[in-house]
Amino acid sequence: MTTTSGRKRAPRTSISDVARHAGVSLGTVSNVLNRPERVSPVTRDKVLAAIEELAFVPNGSARQLRAGTITTVGAVLLDIANPFFTEVARGIEDRLAEDDYTLMLASSDEDPTREARYLRLFEEHGVHGMLVTPAGPDVDHLLALRERGVEVVLLDRTSPSPDLSSVAVDDVAGAAMAVRHLIGLGHRRVGLINGPTTIKQCVDRRAGTVRALTEAGLDPDEAMIEVTVSSLNAEGGEAGATELLALGEPPTALFCVNDLTALGAMQALRAHGMTIGQDMAVVGYDDVNFASMLMTPLTSVRQPTRRLGHVAADLLLGRAGKDVGAQQVEFQPELVVRASSGPHR
Amino acid sequence: MTTTSGRKRAPRTSISDVARHAGVSLGTVSNVLNRPERVSPVTRDKVLAAIEELAFVPNGSARQLRAGTITTVGAVLLDIANPFFTEVARGIEDRLAEDDYTLMLASSDEDPTREARYLRLFEEHGVHGMLVTPAGPDVDHLLALRERGVEVVLLDRTSPSPDLSSVAVDDVAGAAMAVRHLIGLGHRRVGLINGPTTIKQCVDRRAGTVRALTEAGLDPDEAMIEVTVSSLNAEGGEAGATELLALGEPPTALFCVNDLTALGAMQALRAHGMTIGQDMAVVGYDDVNFASMLMTPLTSVRQPTRRLGHVAADLLLGRAGKDVGAQQVEFQPELVVRASSGPHR
DNA sequence: TCTCGTCAGTGAATCGCTTCACAGGCAGAA
DNA sequence: TTCTGCCTGTGAAGCGATTCACTGACGAGA
Structure with missing residues (x-):
């Protein structure tokens, strides 16, 4: 604990300290920093030595204030x-x-x-x-x-x-793909674990779901059971799936707004003794890197x-x-x- | 495309623009911003209206340059x-x-x-x-x-x-815990998939491994087979595990420097047709949220x-x-x- | 009526940097 | 020798905010 200096107020070394130390003018130091080719090697080295010695770090605020860009x-x-x-x-x-x-x-x-x-x-x-x-x-x-x-x-x-x-x-297309896949597997009641409609992705993925169902001649009002969760993560997914399972006639498949949500949903399904893929189909979105490594590898919509x-x-x-x-x-x-x-x- | 203004150089509105617009002095605007109680309600409202109208956002660099802190x-x-x-x-x-x-x-x-x-x-x-x-x-x-x-x-x-x-x-303790657990399961040759020694965590987890082995009367030089991977993620883990499996006499258990590495390692083990937990024990580090949800739920060291x-x-x-x-x-x-x-x- | 304190509001000084017009020195050309 | 032009290096102006010493106005107390 030698130098507890500068705890209250750091007397930051400035460009003029460097200039004084190197015996040159302020502008020269700035030149060394920004257009070194305009400075003679001798002077440049002198300045660089001073910078080194004083551990000078230019003040970004000042630089930016003056130069404008960053x-x-x-x-x-x-x-x-x-x-x-x-x-x-x-x-x-x-x-x-x-x-x-x-x-x-x-x-x-x-x-x-x-x-x-x-x-x-x-x-x-x-x-x-x-x-x-x-x-x-x-x-x-x-x-x-x-x-x-x-x-x-x-x-x-x-x-x-x-x-x-x-x-x-294209989230609409992605969601439609996912839901078409589920319909193709024979599912007629799809649970959608979705986020708030303030988030565009959620709106689009819902739209894709509706589109796929409609295309297949199903009535979205019946075939899509939507629950909205407040956060798009595992906790949200868990809550959403639990809510869906509590329903009189739960869906046979789950489409989750993203993989994190799907992760939580699967946790809830397991807690209810269900076997994923058999008792309930689950599809996620994003294809995160561990999706293929899960207990039941997760079907998901991959994005670049x-x-x-x-x-x-x-x-x-x-x-x-x-x-x-x-x-x-x-x-x-x-x-x-x-x-x-x-x-x- | 009405206003493509300010593409080349944004003429940011400054505090003095606001002052002029509100018909007050520069200092008063600053006061409204920083010590509103010192300004009479009438003036304050005038200034706030001007700020609103001009969509004024104070320049952080200037503020910081002067005020020093942030x-x-x-x-x-x-x-x-x-x-x-x-x-x-x-x-x-x-x-x-x-x-x-x-x-x-x-x-x-x-x-x-x-x-x-x-x-x-x-x-x-x-x-x-x-x-x-x-x-x-x-x-x-x-x-x-x-x-x-x-x-x-x-x-x-x-x-x-x-x-x-x-x-x-305490990484040494954590690693020692993990390896003690493996020793307790009967493993006598532990593969350590570790990162570069420049990273302290890697050094410590290695030390913990050595400690556990030594405590158990094993010779680390024999009982620990270490491979170093360059990045502590799934790719690294995959490479590390592949390297260990190529050995004449591979270890019977793997301790991975973190869960991401373990994830990759497990992928490699599966690719080699091995059943995790049976053909090879795997322990990770960090206990990430999906560790319990993996194909084979991952034993891991949890940190707060x-x-x-x-x-x-x-x-x-x-x-x-x-x-x-x-x-x-x-x-x-x-x-x-x-x-x-x-x-x- | 005069003085004094309070309250609002003013504007110059300042933070550390970049930039730019300019000065001095020196070499080559006239 | 003088002029020209290049090369280095100088230092003042200015970026946009905060701060602070200061001014005026106003009301209260003497």
């Missing part, structure tokens, strides 16, 4: 604990790294208030742009953000506005997660400066059938 | 895709939210260079403090950071220095993840300003036995 991108995702989103984040980081940008992550936990908080935090920090999976149905605040000069790309959500770029997967993030970051970076119009990219999902979805008995 | 905390974790760390992040956020702080997340992917980059990024942005799970064995750079006035708490890693606070779980994050954030916030010395907190892990670890045949 190489940081913010991402506000629905749930950082969901492997789907962490995989997307990977894709984003990979692309950003190519251009030497860095990613700051935040999780809205499906709460619009939290989302707004992070959006504002990032904006105040002057990030170069943001990738957002909106927690609410509305994107007006994001359009406003763009208007204020912050580049925004919607992530895992098709843009409702032509002014906003987006990268998404990594690419999703990669392309989103690409759009964000690509539009910078250039006067390119907004673009909407949409990927197609793919159904991966495994043991959790067995035929109706 | 309510953001950065966390640099080893791997954001690991449920263990996302759960820890949750704990951190929960605690930070209590004091209205916000968390910015970054993943070093076990790469010290990336870690350094994020550390610097956060420092330049003047975060209040940082929570770090170091990717390398060294913490000198973190001590230096503290010296420069940035509060640092080590996460999931016991501090080697009395000057640095830390929150960790959420609390880890919570306490770490608490230490960070708690020390702020106050001249409290550094604290090292250490939790004890717990073994959760499931089907993946069967007796030696």
